[in-house]
Amino acid sequence: MSKHFFDQFLFVALPYVCLFTFFLMTIYRYRMQSFSYSSLSSQLLENKHHFWSVVPFHYGILAITAGHFIAFLIPRSVLAWNSHPVRLYVLEVSALIFGLLTLVGLVGLIVRRFSNTKIRKVTTPTDWILFAMLLVQTASGVSVALLYPWGSSWFATSLSPYLWSIFMLSPDVTYIAAMPHLVKLHIVLAFLTIGFFPFTRLVHVLVIPNPYLWRKPQVVRWYGYRK
Amino acid sequence: MNIRSQVSMVFHLDKCIGCHTCSIACKNVWTDRKGAEYMWWNNVETKPGTGYPTKWEDQDKYKGGWETNGNGKLNIKSTGRAKIIPNIFHNPHMPSMDDYYEPWTYDYQNLFNAKEGADQPTAEPISLIDGQKIDVQAGPNWDDDLGGSPIYAENDPNLKGLTEQQRMQLSSVERLVFFYLPRICNHCLNPCCVASCPSGAIYKRGEDGIVLIDQQRCRAWRSCVAACPYKKTYFNWFTGKSEKCILCYPRLETGQAPACFHSCVGRIRYLGVLLYDADRLEEVAKLPDDQLVEGQRSLILNPHDPAVIAAAKKAGISDGVIDSAQKSPVYRFVMEWKIALPPHVEYRTLPMLFYVPPMSPVQASKSDDTIHHDTEDLFHDIDSARVPMKFLANLFGAGHEGQVRYALAKQKAVRWHRRAETVGDVSRELADRMLQEANCTREEAEAIYKLTALCTFEDRFVIPPMHREQAIEMMKEPHEHREEAGFGFVGGLRRGL
Numbered sequence: 071m072s073k074h075f076f077d078q079f080l081f082v083a084l085p086y087v088c089l090f091t092f093f094l095m096t097i098y099r100y101r102m103q104s105f106s107y108s109s110l111s112s113q114l115l116e117n118k119h120h121f122w123s124v125v126p127f128h129y130g131i132l133a134i135t136a137g138h139f140i141a142f143l144i145p146r147s148v149l150a151w152n153s154h155p156v157r158l159y160v161l162e163v164s165a166l167i168f169g170l171l172t173l174v175g176l177v178g179l180i181v182r183r184f185s186n187t188k189i190r191k192v193t194t195p196t197d198w199i200l201f202a203m204l205l206v207q208t209a210s211g212v213s214v215a216l217l218y219p220w221g222s223s224w225f226a227t228s229l230s231p232y233l234w235s236i237f238m239l240s241p242d243v244t245y246i247a248a249m250p251h252l253v254k255l256h257i258v259l260a261f262l263t264i265g266f267f268p269f270t271r272l273v274h275v276l277v278i279p280n281p282y283l284w285r286k287p288q289v290v291r292w293y294g295y296r297k
Numbered sequence: 298m299n300i301r302s303q304v305s306m307v308f309h310l311d312k313c314i315g316c317h318t319c320s321i322a323c324k325n326v327w328t329d330r331k332g333a334e335y336m337w338w339n340n341v342e343t344k345p346g347t348g349y350p351t352k353w354e355d356q357d358k359y360k361g362g363w364e365t366n367g368n369g370k371l372n373i374k375s376t377g378r379a380k381i382i383p384n385i386f387h388n389p390h391m392p393s394m395d396d397y398y399e400p401w402t403y404d405y406q407n408l409f410n411a412k413e414g415a416d417q418p419t420a421e422p423i424s425l426i427d428g429q430k431i432d433v434q435a436g437p438n439w440d441d442d443l444g445g446s447p448i449y450a451e452n453d454p455n456l457k458g459l460t461e462q463q464r465m466q467l468s469s470v471e472r473l474v475f476f477y478l479p480r481i482c483n484h485c486l487n488p489c490c491v492a493s494c495p496s497g498a499i500y501k502r503g504e505d506g507i508v509l510i511d512q513q514r515c516r517a518w519r520s521c522v523a524a525c526p527y528k529k530t531y532f533n534w535f536t537g538k539s540e541k542c543i544l545c546y547p548r549l550e551t552g553q554a555p556a557c558f559h560s561c562v563g564r565i566r567y568l569g570v571l572l573y574d575a576d577r578l579e580e581v582a583k584l585p586d587d588q589l590v591e592g593q594r595s596l597i598l599n600p601h602d603p604a605v606i607a608a609a610k611k612a613g614i615s616d617g618v619i620d621s622a623q624k625s626p627v628y629r630f631v632m633e634w635k636i637a638l639p640p641h642v643e644y645r646t647l648p649m650l651f652y653v654p655p656m657s658p659v660q661a662s663k664s665d666d667t668i669h670h671d672t673e674d675l676f677h678d679i680d681s682a683r684v685p686m687k688f689l690a691n692l693f694g695a696g697h698e699g700q701v702r703y704a705l706a707k708q709k710a711v712r713w714h715r716r717a718e719t720v721g722d723v724s725r726e727l728a729d730r731m732l733q734e735a736n737c738t739r740e741e742a743e744a745i746y747k748l749t750a751l752c753t754f755e756d757r758f759v760i761p762p763m764h765r766e767q768a769i770e771m772m773k774e775p776h777e778h779r780e781e782a783g784f785g786f787v788g789g790l791r792r793g794l
Binding site: 104105107108109110111112113114115116117120121124125128129187188190191192274277279281282283285287288289290291292293 | 378381385386387388389391392393394395424426427428429487488491492494495496497499500501502503504512513514515516517518519522532534535536537538578
């Protein structure tokens, strides 16, 4: 009974609270405090170590996040791709490489922030909490990949239906009730990170500069309608 | 033709005394706050010297500005469209704080709180960023008046193409020479910072051409810092936003000269409107190096030409602005007299701050360990000036001497003319010949003399009416706005949330 209640709390109530917070606060912050949407780069203060941690971290985490999204959105296609062992190995190994890239980059970032006194000055308590969450999340993700292989397949068969059930507003925890604790930790922390997202510097991912690729090079603003 | 107006500037380098009053005025008004301590929107450099940030003119290092490639397109050297995607996490050409300097203060409390000891307590320098003690190795104007010239002056990127002898001469005792180069944002016609901004946060104001960074939309991608070849956009390390010179637009809008202009002790600064044709910007920015100065002049339209006036009115430029353009001192220096030149026009941003190149003392030559002057003339030939023509050409002519030579010859002719007028130890014929050689009439020489030496505040600053009151009129009927918004609100009011 109590285990059931616990599962309901962690995998039904918590996800909804976190998702609700995410959408509400992200929009609210964009509308009310647009100034605070910034990558808050510290490259000016330290320019060498920056490259070796920021670049692997960003490439790693973007690839990994994209992978999770793909498995969530098109699980059947992922399973079809994995039907060939060679393709499955390619997918698993590249996912692990990107996971390790994220982990190495993240550790580099934390060391950089901790060891450089100037960078420490521009690091807030929120940043430290976020780094801790991301570190545990990345480490648990890489561990899951190593301990419970073929994640790309079992994510598609078990986690995707669970996530869909959340989004279709008919939550069903049976898909994940039997998952190992490490995987459950990864899921819970994922939702917590999503809920924490609008209060952190992570919001800069939402203002990626896409119009840049097709806008005119020069921007001119007139103070009214131009005749 | 697409006529726009641009608030433009002239700095008369022959008058700059290097007092840094402009820098202090700017610092006190705009950048005296956390995150901006290291920024000098206005700074004054000693030339030859490496400037601020160190060696900013070395575009092999900083990759600022535009480049033309084989297929006839203009590309941003640092991170253009194709290059921004892989480089957005770490901008490869972003200067670090060490290229500027780490701002510091002094530990004054130690003078009061130090424990009793054998020595006097001292106020040691501490970093304004992390509060740690620092060993100050660089600062603004670290190489002022050629201080440390073996490290700084000798590494000036403008020395490229000078002979070994010319370089030696620039730094040898009793022959050395320097002049000052005050710098602010050039509010370019083809600004690289604007073009490079992934967020589209940097923009040029349509009515007056002032380039601004929208602080609400800046997301700290840092592209502008790398792209500006003059290194006049700065990254605020505290707010995580880029900032730059705003040409004191709140002052201009109320009819006052910008703080650095207003405070200039040498009265070297001039400000006025230029009308230009925005349709031809790209075409001109692609011209070969030796045609860029002329090309940029060809963009600027004659505000006295009836056809231009008619077109300007049609484009919505107000009579007040056209009138101001006709009185613009900048137009006279740049277009009528052609003695003010854009700095480093080879960066292809079409800067709208022009410099009158400085005259310099006569070269001295050394024989038998005695210094004597090469020429017995009252005013020496411009080619025997201590600052080599090539050096000035690298700064103001994209390496080509023609335009610089023209500007200096005319300035020299004005001196001959005034000497003949006031002292009389120079014959009128000789002065007239000098004027003729410099393509200058007596009237023109007189006008140059007056605007250079006798200029009043009103002569130097012809500030156009900015018509900011129209900002609301153009968007809304003023009475409607008043009824909707009442007093003290910018937008309309809504009931409830």
